[in-house]
Amino acid sequence: MGKVISIANQKGGVGKTTTCVNLAASIGVLEKRVLIIDADPQANASSGLGFDPNDKNLSLYQVLSGSLNISDAIKKTESPNLDIIQSSIDLVGIEIELVEEKNREYKLKEKINEIKDLYDFIFIDCAPSLGLITLNALTGSDSVIIPIQCEYFALEGLGKLLNTIKSVQKIHNEELDIEGILLTMFDSRLRLSNQVVEEVKKHFGDIVFNTIIQRNIKLGEAPGFGKDIITYDVTSKGTKNYLSLANEVIKKNKDV
Numbered sequence: 001m002g003k004v005i006s007i008a009n010q011k012g013g014v015g016k017t018t019t020c021v022n023l024a025a026s027i028g029v030l031e032k033r034v035l036i037i038d039a040d041p042q043a044n045a046s047s048g049l050g051f052d053p054n055d056k057n058l059s060l061y062q063v064l065s066g067s068l069n070i071s072d073a074i075k076k077t078e079s080p081n082l083d084i085i086q087s088s089i090d091l092v093g094i095e096i097e098l099v100e101e102k103n104r105e106y107k108l109k110e111k112i113n114e115i116k117d118l119y120d121f122i123f124i125d126c127a128p129s130l131g132l133i134t135l136n137a138l139t140g141s142d143s144v145i146i147p148i149q150c151e152y153f154a155l156e157g158l159g160k161l162l163n164t165i166k167s168v169q170k171i172h173n174e175e176l177d178i179e180g181i182l183l184t185m186f187d188s189r190l191r192l193s194n195q196v197v198e199e200v201k202k203h204f205g206d207i208v209f210n211t212i213i214q215r216n217i218k219l220g221e222a223p224g225f226g227k228d229i230i231t232y233d234v235t236s237k238g239t240k241n242y243l244s245l246a247n248e249v250i251k252k253n254k255d256v
Helices: 016-029 060-065 089-098 104-113 132-139 158-171 191-207 217-225 237-252
Strands: 003-007 034-039 082-085 121-126 143-149 177-186 208-214
Touching (some): 016 034, 016 082, 016 143, 016 177, 016 237, 060 104, 143 158, 208 237, 217 237
Parallel strands (some): 003 121, 034 082, 177 208
């Protein structure tokens, strides 16, 4: 049975979608079966892998609204062993549609359980908010990866996210674990970046990944071509970083 990992941070611009797409692609290259669920109405993970965010026919919205079986929403990507359930702007409306429904926090979990056995890892790219869709993602996950950028406001809002995770553990999903905190956008030339690394490791210790994602122009370019970093430039620093992270995640989950 596959492990479900949400990638979440209510703060935007921290490398959340970049991490979801490239970590999933890297694990796929390492011969694990992987699915991305794009749970962000901005649909950046979908467009970043070459899918049209305006295609509203086979998206997560239809799955959560009950008009489409989750297995019918799965699409193959160009990357080895990597599938996706794409998002669309319609997903914005699902929070309003589900608000009166019983057990609305468990809708995504119920759907994931139908296909969990098909994959080794399922990654959910969460929206930069702590709304009902993100709550669904956390309720349906085994663990969470929290990306933090190596910049001045790195820890801003992290306390709120950790409190949300504790609340989900208490009320909806006591098995939810923190897979790890991931430092992103690291620039070794900047004293501030090194200070942030020290600060985060001092506060959070063993739950911080050893791998640090460095600033890399290729990581920024790849989504514009609808490709993950490995497909776009296998020799780049970004590829090296995400393959390292993939190995770390696989090693941590050796029973998967």
